[in-house]
Amino acid sequence: MSSEKSEIKPVIWIQGAACTGCAISLMNSPYPKLKNLLLDELVPGKSIGLKFMATLMGGTGELALEVLEKTRAKKDYLLVVDGAVPVGAEGKYCMVGEESFSDQVARLAQDALAVVNIGTCSSYGGIPSGNPNQTESIAVTEHLDDKGITTPALNVPGCPPEPSWFVDTLAKVIISGIPSPDELDKTGRLKEVYGDTIHSECPRRGDFATGHFARHLGEEGCLAEIGCKGPYTNSSCPNRGWHDGLNWPIGNNHPCIGCTEPGFPDVMSPFYEKFGMEEAEDMYRRLK
Numbered sequence: 001m002s003s004e005k006s007e008i009k010p011v012i013w014i015q016g017a018a019c020t021g022c023a024i025s026l027m028n029s030p031y032p033k034l035k036n037l038l039l040d041e042l043v044p045g046k047s048i049g050l051k052f053m054a055t056l057m058g059g060t061g062e063l064a065l066e067v068l069e070k071t072r073a074k075k076d077y078l079l080v081v082d083g084a085v086p087v088g089a090e091g092k093y094c095m096v097g098e099e100s101f102s103d104q105v106a107r108l109a110q111d112a113l114a115v116v117n118i119g120t121c122s123s124y125g126g127i128p129s130g131n132p133n134q135t136e137s138i139a140v141t142e143h144l145d146d147k148g149i150t151t152p153a154l155n156v157p158g159c160p161p162e163p164s165w166f167v168d169t170l171a172k173v174i175i176s177g178i179p180s181p182d183e184l185d186k187t188g189r190l191k192e193v194y195g196d197t198i199h200s201e202c203p204r205r206g207d208f209a210t211g212h213f214a215r216h217l218g219e220e221g222c223l224a225e226i227g228c229k230g231p232y233t234n235s236s237c238p239n240r241g242w243h244d245g246l247n248w249p250i251g252n253n254h255p256c257i258g259c260t261e262p263g264f265p266d267v268m269s270p271f272y273e274k275f276g277m278e279e280a281e282d283m284y285r286r287l288k
Contacts, residue, residue: 006047010077013053016094016101017128017137018083021160022119023055029163030244079112084121084128085143088136106147115153123155124262152178155188159259165193198230198256201238218253227272229258
């Protein structure tokens, strides 16, 4: 348990246009387990205090929103945003009580120490912003830029992200403060988490080098010929795996679909077809 002298950093977690998968992924974290993340010190002398998260908290309605507003009033919290921001129809596609989610994000981000966007939806727009995007969903950072809000923001993309990616990012902020520009890539991700492509660390890299390619799902060999987007995707999936390292998509004979990259899913589609040279070059320009 956190000691009385432990510095507790309040966290407000809000959810917009999303499937709740990012929250569920974190709840399934093998280490630290969710109860340890919430109750124990993250590092000696520092811990987090989750003040508001609709998926986990018992309170609902006005009672829950009162907790949110009391935390906001102190202006010493981290804001975690889960989900894209629908701005169409003046934000009425996604309402939180009587307030649109787009207004809530802007209002809470204005007073936050930093914004941590968990998942590809909040980081880049993700599936809600995919064609035809009838709700006009956009990334959180794009929304904040449109509103002139300069609160530092970090992205933890993934559909959903592996829990340790989020924990590492949150710990970085709590322990060392806001990361410097040199510690982030061009899309706002921590380089220490997203610094390498899946292709560069893939255990099937040798198959690629020797020309041993799978032609159908379930076959051995490099999966590039059946649509693997590993060469264009930055993620630590090969090294960390999922479910305490039990498995990950390529380990399960499924091509990477590039879910940690801007423009997912549209830019990475079709998932099971190899990119031609023109498509690959166009994608590089759009992503990098």
